[in-house]
Amino acid sequence: MADIWENIADAIPDKPAIIYGDRRYNWAEYEDRAARVAQVLTAHGLEAGAKLAIYAYNSAEYMETQFGAFKARLCPVNVNYRYLEAELTHVINNSDSEAVVYQAQFAPRIAAIRDQLEQVKLFLEIDDGSGEHLEGAVSYEDALQAAEPMPRIERSNDDLYMLYTGGTTGMPKGVMYDHKSFATALLAKGFEMREMEPPTDASSFGPLVQQLHAANATSRAIPACPIMHGTGMWIGAMIPHSMGGAVILFNNSHFDPHALWQLAANEKATDLTIVGDVFAKPMLAALDDAKTAGTDFDLSSLQMMGSSGVMWSTEVKRGLLNHIPHIAIVDSMGSTEGSMGSSITTAENINIDKTATFEMNDTTKVLTEDGKPVAPGSGEMGMICNGGMVPLGYYKDEAKSAATFKTFDGVRYSIPGDFATVEADGSITLLGRGSACINSGGEKIFPEEVEEALKTHDSVYDCLVVGIPDDRFGQKVTAVLSLNDGAIFDETQLTTHVRSQLADYKAPRSILLVDTVPRAANGKAGYKDAKETALKMLDLVTT
Structure with missing residues (x-):
């Protein structure tokens, strides 16, 4: 470079x-x-x-x-x-x-x-x-x-x-x-x-x-x-x-969408890079505000908006294109371990764009766990395997490198844990990460780290941490926990305790008290059950 x-x-x-x-x-x-x-x-x-x-x-x-x-x-x-x-x-x-x-x-x-x-x-x-x-x-x-x-x-x-x-x-x-x-x-x-x-x-x-x-x-x-x-x-x-x-x-110590649009206008920016809806939603609201106030930003120089890593919903893309119809929206699917696919949305094709649907890179495959290709239109779920920009591995972690970077039929792939189906037209629909990793506002949060921080509090007996859908941040960190006998539940105190040990964005936004934290008979975490419990308690279950 x-x-x-x-x-x-x-x-x-x-x-x-x-x-x-x-x-x-x-x-x-x-x-x-x-x-x-x-x-x-x-x-x-x-x-x-x-x-x-x-x-x-x-x-x-x-x-x-x-x-x-x-x-x-x-x-x-x-x-x-x-x-x-x-x-x-x-x-x-x-x-x-x-x-x-x-x-x-x-x-x-x-x-x-x-x-x-x-x-x-x-x-x-x-x-x-x-x-x-x-x-x-x-x-x-x-x-x-x-x-x-x-x-x-x-x-x-x-x-x-x-x-x-x-x-x-x-x-x-x-x-x-x-x-x-x-x-x-x-x-x-x-x-x-x-x-x-x-x-x-x-x-x-x-x-x-x-x-x-x-x-x-x-x-x-x-x-x-x-x-x-x-x-x-x-x-x-x-x-x-x-x-x-x-x-x-752009000074990003505090995200101000109005200031961002003004900077783009003042500097005649051609490209803007964001991270999905967590940035795009407040940016769209700022454009709406400016239009209502009659103070539209001059974005005539803007040609492209790009994003990668988290969901960028079709509804928000449509709203942005209503304000800036001449731009192309490039939504990439990938991770630090490699790029896998992308979608390009314009005012001309916005009505056929679907959230979380991408065109695969030529080097990307969707394979079953034994390395067999998933047939287009079959509805079968497979692992997304990137065979192009494949890293050497993880620094000082041979075991994790071996688990993530694998070779099938002589081709080395990066397999960071994303699962997808392959549509009849060859595009892929992202289903989510196979692990319990939480993606909140573009930040990736490992549940076990938050769980361990919570468990160091004297009142906590057991807990699991899951990601719950959130309109702005994509997912919000939510803890499902049980208390030691005689302990008093104090959500504010627990949140403060986590924030004393971890970065603020990793702290639970909701802490839910249950009698027993879901676990299998062998003690393994029951993340699926914990998430379902959280959705019910937060009245987010849909029928």
């Missing part, structure tokens, strides 16, 4: 690369700052292959640090900014990170775990106006200004790229790719969406982006969702960057 972006910077040095509030960096400035980041990291002892954690909201520094890491053959590690101390410690230590680049507002959290981070050689602190500071940390901006840009070096196609995910893997794990396989697969998909042939080598990107700029055909992209996740970084930033486009960074 560094080779590609360096070629682009040489070809279009004066064109915009990063827009973040009042700060605007052209490609030459962006490449220069990234080279300074690379020099700072290597000067502090990070050698090729070393890992560094990035703990920040969407910002110019996030993008610069990632680019700089690639330049120095280092592996950036994304850290969810919602994590509290236990989760933060796990990701930094599990990834073997030797540096942490973070926004100053997170300094108190890092200070609380600093003595547990034995491998970290450098704390590089981004001044965000919060007034917080970690003793002994190095100022990000001061370090960049004092450094000379690191000279360009030869890199290997086998250099490691890694994205941490909390998906079906329990505690967050690093999904590993080599740079060549990752870049080839990701950019092929990005160019395909724009009906273009991708370049075959890094040196070809320069001439291509010059042509795109001459034809006024480059992107001005806003990743409205967090770039700490794959959807925001891959679709919202990496693909537009690799086509010579500008990435417009």
Whole structure:
């Protein structure tokens, strides 16, 4: 990726690369700052292959640090900014990170775990106006200004790229790719969406982006969702960057849909990347509000809205197209472990679009557990197997890697746990994840982690955690629990207890008291029964 972006910077040095509030960096400035980041990291002892954690909201520094890491053959590690101390410690230590680049507002959290981070050689602190500071940390901006840009070096196609995910893997794990396989697969998909042939080598990107700029055909992209996740970084930033486009960074510490639309209008954005209904519903409401008030946003430049990872309902797509009829809506099905399929909705085909129905990638199969293809129109359920962008595995977890990445008939597939049926026309209908993983607002939550946090409270005897349908967040975390004899049920106290141990978004939104938590005779969790119980207690059962 560094080779590609360096070629682009040489070809279009004066064109915009990063827009973040009042700060605007052209490609030459962006490449220069990234080279300074690379020099700072290597000067502090990070050698090729070393890992560094990035703990920040969407910002110019996030993008610069990632680019700089690639330049120095280092592996950036994304850290969810919602994590509290236990989760933060796990990701930094599990990834073997030797540096942490973070926004100053997170300094108190890092200070609380600093003595547990034995491998970290450098704390590089981004001044965000919060007034917080970690003793002994190095100022990000001061370090960049004092450094000379690191000279360009030869890199290997086998250099490691890694994205941490909390998906079906329990505690967050690093999904590993080599740079060549990752870049080839990701950019092929990005160019395909724009009906273009991708370049075959890094040196070809320069001439291509010059042509795109001459034809006024480059992107001005806003990743409205967090770039700490794959959807925001891959679709919202990496693909537009690799086509010579500008990435417009939206302050996502608090999601304001009105501010997002105004930013899109002001910056004449061409692309917006979101995460399903959790973003699209409030964005649609903001458009409705503006129309009622007679203050419609000028979105004439917008060409595409993209999403991946969670449900984006047809009703919401229809509402958006009523306001912006000229755009294409690209809904991708996939996970950090690989892309599987997509659907493209326009004003012309919205009436035949069906929620959770996708066209499979050429490399995607729906197979039974013994590796046999599911026949189209049979109604049989199978596992979605992605045979294209297949990771190397999970970092330091051979057992989970073997369970997720399997070979059938000589083809290696990624099987993250999604199940689907194959329609008669060859499209697939997503049924859901085979595990009990909960997807709430684009965040993936492993039930056992929440259950264990609840069980540490003195009043709790047993519990299960399930995802219940929610109009805005897709699913809401719901606990079904029983109490110890003589204990008093206090929902507020239990929620506060969980929030003291885990990130806020993992805390149950509802806690339901039952006499006995559903379990099989062998003690295995009865998630299906627990969910049915929760639906009945919340009066959400339909007939």
